[in-house]
Amino acid sequence: MITIKDKTFVPFITAEAIQTRIQELAEQINQAYAGKTPLMVVVLNGAFLFAADLAKQLTIPCEITFLRVSSYKGTESTGQLKEILGLTESVAGRDLIVVEDIVDTGKTLGDIRDQLQAQSPASLAIATLLFKPEALRNPIDLQYVGFEIENKFVLGYGLDYDGLGRNTPDILVLE
Numbered sequence: 213m214i215t216i217k218d219k220t221f222v223p224f225i226t227a228e229a230i231q232t233r234i235q236e237l238a239e240q241i242n243q244a245y246a247g248k249t250p251l252m253v254v255v256l257n258g259a260f261l262f263a264a265d266l267a268k269q270l271t272i273p274c275e276i277t278f279l280r281v282s283s284y285k286g287t288e289s290t291g292q293l294k295e296i297l298g299l300t301e302s303v304a305g306r307d308l309i310v311v312e313d314i315v316d317t318g319k320t321l322g323d324i325r326d327q328l329q330a331q332s333p334a335s336l337a338i339a340t341l342l343f344k345p346e347a348l349r350n351p352i353d354l355q356y357v358g359f360e361i362e363n364k365f366v367l368g369y370g371l372d373y374d375g376l377g378r379n380t381p382d383i384l385v386l387e
């Protein structure tokens with residue numbers, strides 16, 4: 213149990229379950245991209261632990277780059293998207309795997325996907341650790357999903373509440 217400011221979070225997904233699921237996703241990616249060299253595009257800050265653990269399980273050659281957006285304040289989506297750090301690499305002609313922590317309304321990833329598609333990649337797939345189907349407002353194709361979860365606020369393993377709580381090996385949920 214963790215209390216951050218006014219909120220208490222209780223255990224939800226264990227570190228062990230996360231790592232088991234990541235291994236499964238990595239095996240799917242290793243098969244799907246055999247003979248290719250995808251570019252992992254990691255959405256900061258939330259996906260940093262997921263991306264690191266996923267990358268360690270990939271046996272195909274791959275490159276890794278990062279972008280950063282900000283769209284969330286507190287526990288409610290603001291609907292705003294700000295791209296703070298853009299990509300330094302060209303993504304034209306590349307096989308992209310966008311790595312995200314969580315898909316909630318789908319707005320963040322929808323905007324990222326549209327901006328990347330405009331640069332003509334060879335392909336674009338999305339890997340998200342968590343997905344809240346009930347919260348989805350913008351249809352989006354998700355090729356690799358770690359866990360489908362209820363529409364509740366979660367914390368840990370990269371996910372924060374007002375900047376805090378990212379550094380836990382487990383995922384917790386708002387009590």
Ligand code: IMP
Pocket residue numbers: 258283284289312313314315316317318319320321364365366367371372373
């Ligand atoms: P979307 O644009 O509504 O899909 O929101 C995606 C972003 O909101 C994620 O990348 C997270 O940064 C943040 N977010 C959504 N749900 C949660 C949550 O339950 N805990 C922490 N952050 C969340």
